Amino acid sequence: MITRPTLLLDKGKCIANIEKMVRKAQENNIVFRPHFKTHQSSEIGEWFKQLDIECITVSSVKMAEYFAANGWKDITIAFPSNILEWENINQLATKININLVVESIETIKFLEEKINSPIGIYIKVDTGYGRTGVKADDFVTIKQLLNSLKTCKNLIFIGYLCHTGHTYNTRSKKEIEAINKSASEQLLALKTFMASDFPLAEISFGDTPSCSVLNDFGDYNEIRPGNFVFYDETQYKIGSCNRNEIAVALASPIVAKHPERNEIVVHGGAVHLSKDTIKDENDKNYYGIAVELNNNGWDTDKVVGTVTKISQEHGIITVEDSVMNRINVGDLVAILPIHSCLTANLMKEYLTTEGKKITMML
Amino acid sequence: MITRPTLLLDKGKCIANIEKMVRKAQENNIVFRPHFKTHQSSEIGEWFKQLDIECITVSSVKMAEYFAANGWKDITIAFPSNILEWENINQLATKININLVVESIETIKFLEEKINSPIGIYIKVDTGYGRTGVKADDFVTIKQLLNSLKTCKNLIFIGYLCHTGHTYNTRSKKEIEAINKSASEQLLALKTFMASDFPLAEISFGDTPSCSVLNDFGDYNEIRPGNFVFYDETQYKIGSCNRNEIAVALASPIVAKHPERNEIVVHGGAVHLSKDTIKDENDKNYYGIAVELNNNGWDTDKVVGTVTKISQEHGIITVEDSVMNRINVGDLVAILPIHSCLTANLMKEYLTTEGKKITMML
Numbered sequence: 001m002i003t004r005p006t007l008l009l010d011k012g013k014c015i016a017n018i019e020k021m022v023r024k025a026q027e028n029n030i031v032f033r034p035h036f037k038t039h040q041s042s043e044i045g046e047w048f049k050q051l052d053i054e055c056i057t058v059s060s061v062k063m064a065e066y067f068a069a070n071g072w073k074d075i076t077i078a079f080p081s082n083i084l085e086w087e088n089i090n091q092l093a094t095k096i097n098i099n100l101v102v103e104s105i106e107t108i109k110f111l112e113e114k115i116n117s118p119i120g121i122y123i124k125v126d127t128g129y130g131r132t133g134v135k136a137d138d139f140v141t142i143k144q145l146l147n148s149l150k151t152c153k154n155l156i157f158i159g160y161l162c163h164t165g166h167t168y169n170t171r172s173k174k175e176i177e178a179i180n181k182s183a184s185e186q187l188l189a190l191k192t193f194m195a196s197d198f199p200l201a202e203i204s205f206g207d208t209p210s211c212s213v214l215n216d217f218g219d220y221n222e223i224r225p226g227n228f229v230f231y232d233e234t235q236y237k238i239g240s241c242n243r244n245e246i247a248v249a250l251a252s253p254i255v256a257k258h259p260e261r262n263e264i265v266v267h268g269g270a271v272h273l274s275k276d277t278i279k280d281e282n283d284k285n286y287y288g289i290a291v292e293l294n295n296n297g298w299d300t301d302k303v304v305g306t307v308t309k310i311s312q313e314h315g316i317i318t319v320e321d322s323v324m325n326r327i328n329v330g331d332l333v334a335i336l337p338i339h340s341c342l343t344a345n346l347m348k349e350y351l352t353t354e355g356k357k358i359t360m361m362l
Numbered sequence: 363m364i365t366r367p368t369l370l371l372d373k374g375k376c377i378a379n380i381e382k383m384v385r386k387a388q389e390n391n392i393v394f395r396p397h398f399k400t401h402q403s404s405e406i407g408e409w410f411k412q413l414d415i416e417c418i419t420v421s422s423v424k425m426a427e428y429f430a431a432n433g434w435k436d437i438t439i440a441f442p443s444n445i446l447e448w449e450n451i452n453q454l455a456t457k458i459n460i461n462l463v464v465e466s467i468e469t470i471k472f473l474e475e476k477i478n479s480p481i482g483i484y485i486k487v488d489t490g491y492g493r494t495g496v497k498a499d500d501f502v503t504i505k506q507l508l509n510s511l512k513t514c515k516n517l518i519f520i521g522y523l524c525h526t527g528h529t530y531n532t533r534s535k536k537e538i539e540a541i542n543k544s545a546s547e548q549l550l551a552l553k554t555f556m557a558s559d560f561p562l563a564e565i566s567f568g569d570t571p572s573c574s575v576l577n578d579f580g581d582y583n584e585i586r587p588g589n590f591v592f593y594d595e596t597q598y599k600i601g602s603c604n605r606n607e608i609a610v611a612l613a614s615p616i617v618a619k620h621p622e623r624n625e626i627v628v629h630g631g632a633v634h635l636s637k638d639t640i641k642d643e644n645d646k647n648y649y650g651i652a653v654e655l656n657n658n659g660w661d662t663d664k665v666v667g668t669v670t671k672i673s674q675e676h677g678i679i680t681v682e683d684s685v686m687n688r689i690n691v692g693d694l695v696a697i698l699p700i701h702s703c704l705t706a707n708l709m710k711e712y713l714t715t716e717g718k719k720i721t722m723m724l
Contacts, residue, residue, distance in 0.1 A: 003446040004424065037674060059675045060629070062366065079675055080617035082629050083692045084365035103618055106691050131676060132618045132627045165673070255442035256465055256494045265494045267422070267444050271707050275637040311527070312399060312703055313421045313441055314493060329468050330445045341674055345633050346708070348724075362710075362724065 002332060005272045006251045007347035009230075009358060010297045013247040015047055017228050021211065022051050028217045033057050033076060035206070035226025038341045040361045041350070042070035044229070057206075057224040061085045061092070066361040068096050075099070076204070078161065078224060080124060080132055081107050086114040093117040101161055103134050105148055112152045121149060122161035122204060125190065127183035129165040136162070136186035139193055146198060159202030159221065160187060167209035173239055176213045184218050191219070212240035232340035233289055234278050243289075243300040248350070249334035250343060251293065252315060259324050264305070266290075268315040268335055274342035275310060284308070288335040290317045297353035298334035307335060364694060367634045368613045369709035371592075371720065372659045375609040377409055379590050383573065384413050390579045395419050395438060397568070397588025400703045402723045403712070404432035406591070419568075419586045423447045423454070428723040430458050437461070438566070440523065440586060442486060442494055443469050448476040455479040463523055465496050467510055474514045483511060484523035484566060487552065489545035491527040498524070498548035501555055508560060521564030521583065522549060529571035535601055538575045546580050553581075574602035594702035595651055596640050605651075605662040610712070611696035612705060613655065614677060621686050626667070628652075630677040630697055636704035637672060646670070650697040652679050659715035660696035669697060 018034075025032035034048060035057040045056070045067065055074040058064045064075045065088065075092075076099040089111075092098050099120035102108055108121075123145055126133035134141050149157045164183050167176050187203050194201060205217070206224030212235070217223060230248045231241040252268030277285035287310045292302035304327065305319035315335065319327070327333075337343040344350070350358040380396075387394035396410060397419040407418070407429065417436040420426045426437045427450065437454075438461040451473075454460050461482035464470050470483075485507055488495035496503050511519045526545050529538050549565050556563060567579070568586030574597070579585060592610045593603040614630030639647035649672045654664035666689065667681035677697065681689070689695075699705040706712075712720040 003444070003450070004422075060366075079629070080627060082365070082615045082617050084615045084694075088365070104691060110692065130623075131671070131673065131678065132620070253444045253446045255444050258494070261492075265442060267441065270636065270638070270704055274632065275639075275704070276632070277637075309493070311493065312707075316493065329466060330472065332446075342632055342637070345674075 002251045002351070003253065005253075005268045005347075006351050007343065007349065008249050008251050008297060008334060009350040009352050010247045011352045011354065013245055014044070014229060017231065017241075017245060017247060018047060018051060021225060021228055022053070024211070024215070025223060030217055030220055031055060031222035033204070033222050033224050034229070035059070035078065035224050036067060037063060038226040038229050039344060040066075041358055042067070043358045045070060045072065055222075057226065061088050063361060064092055064098065068092055073097060076120070076122070076224070077101065078163070081111065083107055083110045086111065089119070090114070090116055093119050099158060102145065103132065105144060108145060108148050108152065108155065112155055115154045118154050118156055120158045121155045122158055125160045125162045125187065127162050127164060127186045128179065129163060131163075131165060133162065136190050139190070142190065143194070146194060157198065157201070159204060160190060161204040162187065164205075164207055164210055167207050168234065168238065170209065170238055173213050176209050176238075180210050180214060188219055208235060209238045209240045227341055230340040230344070232337050232343075234338055237278060243336065246300070246336050246340070248340050248344065249291070249298050249336050250288070250347070251332050252290075252335055254327060254329050254331045254333065257324065257327075257329060262318055262320065262324065264317050264319055264324070264327065266315045266317060266333060266335075267313060269310050269313040271312055272343065272346055273307070273310065273315065273335060273337050274339055274346055276339040276342050278338055280306065286338070287315070288337050290333040290335050293332050293334050300336070304333045364613045364713070365615065367615070367630045368713050369705065369711065370611050370613050370659060370696060371712040371714050372609045373714045373716065375607055376406070376591060379593065379603075379607060379609060380409060380413060383587060383590055384415070386573070386577070387585060392579055392582055393417060393584035395566070395584050395586050396591070397421070397440065397586050398429060399425065400588040400591050401706060402428075403720055404429065405720045407432060407434065417584075419588070423450045425723060426454055426460065430454055435459060438482070438484070438586070439463065440525070443473065445469055445472045448473065451481070452476070452478055455481050461520060464507065465494065467506060470507060470510050470514065470517065474517055477516045480516050480518055482520045483517045484520055487522045487524045487549065489524050489526060489548045490541065491525060493525075493527060495524065498552050501552070504552065505556070508556060519560065519563070521566060522552060523566040524549065526567075526569055526572060529569050530596065530600065532571065532600055535575050538571050538600075542572050542576060550581055570597060571600045571602045589703055592702040592706070594705075595698050595700050599640060605698065608662070608698050608702070610702050610706065611653070611660050611698050612650070612709070613694050614652075614697055616689060616691050616693045616695065619686065619689075619691060624680055624682065624686060626679045626681055626686070626689065628677045628679060628695060628697075629675060631672050631675040633674055634705065634708055635669070635672065635677065635697065635699050636701055636708055638701040638704050640700055642668065648700070649677065650699050652695040652697050655694050655696050662698070666695045
């Protein structure tokens with residue numbers, strides 16, 4: 001019996017999402033190194049292990065420590081190396097295979113001085129997202145970084161790592177393909193330019209929209225999508241999934257009705273869903289889509305309404321008259337989140353639709 | 363030595379914020395029932411106890427359970443009653459004094475049937491915020507609710523509870539005063555109208571902007587501000603505090619520099635600060651203000667830059683050239699959050715500027 005905001009997880013949908021991506025990587029004959037920042041759960045990690053996944057991606061040293069403690073032996077920390085954590089990195093590197101991401105000479109020099117065991121190094125390359133990384137066509141800087149890596153004892157250059165996060169702003173396959181065509185051309189040009197010195201440099205690539213929509217990963221060596229494990233309303237709008245593939249939903253109790261303005265109030269707010277938003281057809285921000293619960297989970301065909309406002313604990317759902325008439329205070333609705341990574345991170349626990357609790361990193 | 367995103371708490375500033383509000387309530391001769399949803403910490407709760415605060419406010423039954431377990435004996439759950447949690451409410455009501463908030467006949471009927479011990483009841487009244495509650499001038503509905511409460515055995519009517527959350531959209535004392543003048547007039551008219559039947563009905567009121575800016579609380583019986591314990595950048599912009607009164611800041615390591623676009627990248631993102639934003643002078647959203655750390659905490663006069671973009675773990679801070687030249691990868695900055703309640707809720711732990719760890723509700 002659910003009485004409070006609870007993050008429901010449909011294990012069947014989740015496993016199907018994982019299997020689909022495993023198959024795609026196999027068909028492309030590339031390494032699948034899923035990003036575990038979305039689920040942050042050792043138990044969900046086991047579902048990957050059962051499909052023979054051995055290499056993973058995380059977004060912090062803390063997360064690497066959590067998954068290393070849960071038996072993972074090959075972890076890429078896909079975040080610009082935080083040199084302040086060198087002692088923790090050293091600890092990890094004595095036990096498992098750790099790969100770091102660098103983008104400056106300063107970081108390389110610092111790590112070479114402090115790190116005592118061999119670790120893999122990717123150069124973070126920016127192909128147009130503009131968040132961080134060295135611009136892919138900045139051959140001068142990249143060559144400097146590579147030259148400084150050459151003389152390092154424990155920093156073993158593996159290749160180039162990129163994240164085309166600007167696919168999150170797209171709303172069609174065409175746009176995603178265009179971003180990837182450009183990224184692929186830039187990465188190939190870079191690889192070719194450096195080929196005489198670094199012929200074996202790999203390309204690590206990955207974001208959920210690209211990995212979901214594309215079928216051919218060309219010259220990439222590995223993919224690192226994360227969000228696909230659950231998907232969410234944003235991915236549905238991008239075209240990465242259909243709504244029925246979204247594997248998590250926030251069960252939220254209805255606590256008040258306001259028929260005069262077509263709003264219901266649920267316990268389910270910013271501390272449950274996060275404040276992340278996307279825009280609807282009228283350019284208005286929304287925070288999730290509420291659907292009806294059923295005996296097996298939730299029914300994406302039975303939309304209750306749109307989460308149009310949110311505060312710390314309150315969610316405001318705008319509903320049509322027909323819905324207002326059939327729902328009551330004390331009913332539960334299931335909210336498909338805008339950003340499942342942030343919702344999972346807030347909830348810190350899942351309840352499967354079969355009634356099993358699944359824990360996460362705290 | 364801080365090496366990861368860490369929520370710093372300046373205990374001196376925090377205690378000063380608490381003392382100021384305690385004094386204001388004393389001067390107005392009204393009950394101070396602080397909202398504990400902001401800090402969610404039993405240890406910070408003790409600082410209130412030392413100032414003789416005995417009544418508190420929380421925003422969920424779960425939070426009431428946490429503070430009841432930590433010795434609090436008089437708790438108002440200032441959220442529309444979630445009837446699904448009636449068993450937990452019954453448990454609490456056998457041990458401590460619990461007050462609930464209602465706004466519908468359905469909820470009153472359900473609670474009267476299920477609740478076995480006396481609990482206090484407030485009617486949630488809306489004076490213009492429009493989030494939830496019965497409109498203050500809807501005397502017909504309020505009278506219905508009051509009449510149904512009259513016959514209840516365990517639901518003891520206390521008074522009217524309101525939250526003028528629209529003060530958060532203001533940027534001047536004048537606007538806050540206007541909202542409060544209107545709220546006060548509405549509440550007084552309501553009280554007068556119902557006075558023959560309910561002469562002793564109380565008015566519980568409170569939001570941080572109003573309680574910070576106003577000095578005279580008129581006919582109110584109690585105030586329930588929460589955010590004031592830490593304040594944040596939003597409250598600074600509203601005029602509730604000056605920046606130097608903000609008592610929390612996220613220490614964040616710098617991991618990359620992009621001088622060509624005046625941006626630095628820190629480890630400090632949506633899982634630390636939250637995705638809450640306010641608009642700057644140019645109507646652009648921002649996620650926090652970064653300042654320099656010093657030996658005693660942080661220095662609000664030494665602004666590093668503005669957090670202009672954020673993703674799960676990345677924070678992007680826009681800085682001026684002069685700042686770019688003097689900071690380095692591996693330095694720490696302190697980010698004053700946009701919304702300290704959501705930041706605290708995400709971080710789940712404080713480190714005082716004296717080096718002491720303080721835990722929170724998990």
